[in-house]
Amino acid sequence: MSLESNKIAAAVLMAGVIAMTSGFIAGILVHPHALKESVYKVEGVESAAAAAPAAPAVLAPVAPLLASADVAAGEAQSKKCVACHTFNQGGPNRVGPNLWDIVGAKHAHAQGFAYSDAIKSKPGDWTYEDLNAFLASPRAYAPGTKMAFAGLPKAEDRAALIAYLRTLSGSPKPLP
Ligand code: HEC
Known part of the structure; x- marks a missing residue:
């Protein structure tokens, strides 16, 4: 193998190592969190995830x-x-x-x-x-x-x- 192609191979290898390492470090630095509930709320309208409100056992007559x-x-x-x-x-x-x-x-x-x-x-x-x-x-x-x-x-x-x-x-x- 010529010196030139060795250099190219080394460069490709190095690029791969850098890409992998930065992905790994980014994973350590940034922890994405999913929102537990929607940030924008419409009054009275339930989010799909919200549990059904516990109904009072006996509703007094209106x-x-x-x-x-x-x-x-x-x-x-x-x-x-x-x-x-x-x-x-x-x-x-x-x-x-x-x-x-x-x-x-x-x-x-x-x-x-x-x-x-x-x-x-x-x-x-x-x-x-x-x-x-x-x-x-x-x-x-x-x-x-x-x-x-x-x-x-x-x-x-x-x-x-x-x-x-x-x-x-x-x-x-x-x-x-
Ligand atoms: C987010 C939208 C939404 C809101 C807010 C809402 N409703 Fe409804 N309402 C509906 C839908 C959709 C239906 C049809 C329900 C079904 O078919 O299960 C319905 C059905 C009804 C019915 C039955 C009508 C029939 O013909 O049998 C009544 C009564 C009713 N709503 C009253 C109210 C009142 C009073 C309020 C305010 C306190 C209200 N709704 C707020 C969406 C809504």
Whole structure:
């Protein structure tokens, strides 16, 4: 072998050694960490990794709170829903179905909305207590629901919101 080709071989070898060593050192110096949870959070919207909130064993009925519930406060609560729902008569379905006249409507009431089986298989109508349970914890009420909303933990907030939903109707259902 000529001296020239020896030099070339040595250079190639050296380049390889440098590449390997720097990769090795970089691995020691930098420890990438995967984020444990998403940094950007939307209020009320659960991350996929979040565990289902433990539902209270027994949910107190909302009926006794409805008569004195604050409809204006309920309208304010509904701001947590507008990312996914419209509330006006004839409003479009978005991520979730339009919610006009939802109190007393049958489960999966909106035309043309692709509901989960979890909601479709619920028998009967949306009573006040159904809405109370669903809004307290959608996943506890309807395991497998597509509604990615953690729930409203406070009974007063749910009562106010349900009282507001009741007003969204041509003929609001009687209070219980
Ligand atoms: C992240 C989007 C999202 C948010 C926020 C959200 N929803 Fe929903 N909602 C949905 C989806 C999706 C469905 C359909 C659920 C299914 O099919 O499992 C749904 C279904 C419903 C239903 C059942 C309607 C029917 O026709 O049976 C009601 C009632 C409801 N939502 C109320 C609310 C209220 C009130 C809020 C605010 C406190 C809210 N949702 C917040 C996405 C959302």
